[in-house]
Amino acid sequence: MKFFFSVIWAVIEKDLRVELRTRESLLVMLVFALLVLTLFSFAFGPGLGGGEAPIQAGILWVAFLFSSVIGMSRSMGIERESNGFSAMRLTPADPSALFFGKMISIFILIAVMEVVGFMALAVFYRAKVWENLGALALVAFAATIGISAVGTLFAAMTARTRIRDVLLPVVLFPLLVPVLIAAVKATVAALDGAGWADMGDWIKMLGAYDLIFIAASAVTFEYILEE
């Protein structure tokens, strides 16, 4: 068990170190998310304020999803270019530990991007982010786990194909529809200051989605590492 966690930590540390050196994923993710949020704020005008939580939440999560796909694609691109998956497959490391390592490092990148995204939402849309920070953090956490789990699996699966940049969003977005719906609904409830009664069911749905896809992805990741 100690070896399992040591492998997870090794992969996270390696991925973050590569990201610090290359700055290939996070920077593009941040710029893209901010661009989408800014463009929509121009399109709707500054009047989009109180009472418009559904639109704010929709824009926010669509920006997060697109931005996450860019990050996941780049993260797997690094593995593809260095044949990292082949190198990992030559080791006795448990494939599910490798999956969790990749998933958590992608989760961290997306989470950093989301923090900046929420701040932009507060500034550009005058959304009540600071007042409902705890609830929004819970929604973002549950949704980001689902996005990272499914995204890691499918980004790894499509990484070796020639049309990976097109294929990943085409495969991934239909699978992420439940996350998008639940995240938007729960974010609306959080921004409106509603309690657990209104957002609880959506959070539970995200939790169930996370569990199912983490389990399925961890089990199938071994076959994706094969050439």
Next chain:
Amino acid sequence: MLANLEAVGVSRRFGWRWALREVNFSLERGSRVALLGANGSGKTTLLRILSGLLRPNKGEVLISGNPVSTRDRARIGLLGHDPLMYPSLTLRENLEFFARLFCLPEEVVAGRCERFAEVLGISERLNEPINTLSQGLRQRAALARAMLHEPEFFLLDEPFAGLDQVAAAGLESILRDFSGEGRFEDGAPRSFLLTEHDIPRALSLSDNVVVLSKGEVVLRAPSCETSVEMVSAALGEGG
């Protein structure tokens, strides 16, 4: 009984083309085998199957008589055409990362990195990113990665490719030491399977030679009883 790495009736197909057909092969502990063949004869495919990177369509790979498990991968080291390292990380960071995936104890990792880097003449480059190293130095870095966990079986796919004469001579002397005692911490000799296009070099480095042609074994003989002409003839017959 000595441990051995075996391919039993291994076949592998890419599309409609069979890269390997019913190959039977055994690498015994402490032995040195040269695998020869023209381009496209199936040498690299066999090495990738033995290392666990590829699954055969038919047949199986056994280690000490049992199917190779995830844990058994620590007993095999592969040096392929690609260094299999992260270009933006330093050599030391790469070695430390793979050492952790091989479950090496923290206290031995630093020592192993230093020792193998010294053996391979790259200790001064330990803190340099892989993408700043020359082709020859990358090859040595890749060999350090393959040696790091001190596997019993080394699979070396054209290890001399891209090396200058001095580096090639250094690598030859390292490989001659593999089956001797004392190179590795446990003192036990290692075996290697080497693919090489230079027939005289392959014969001089190995105890046994296996020639592949069109995915089939066409010659299997002790190296001391095999001449360059015999290998060339076997390659010619197969082709």
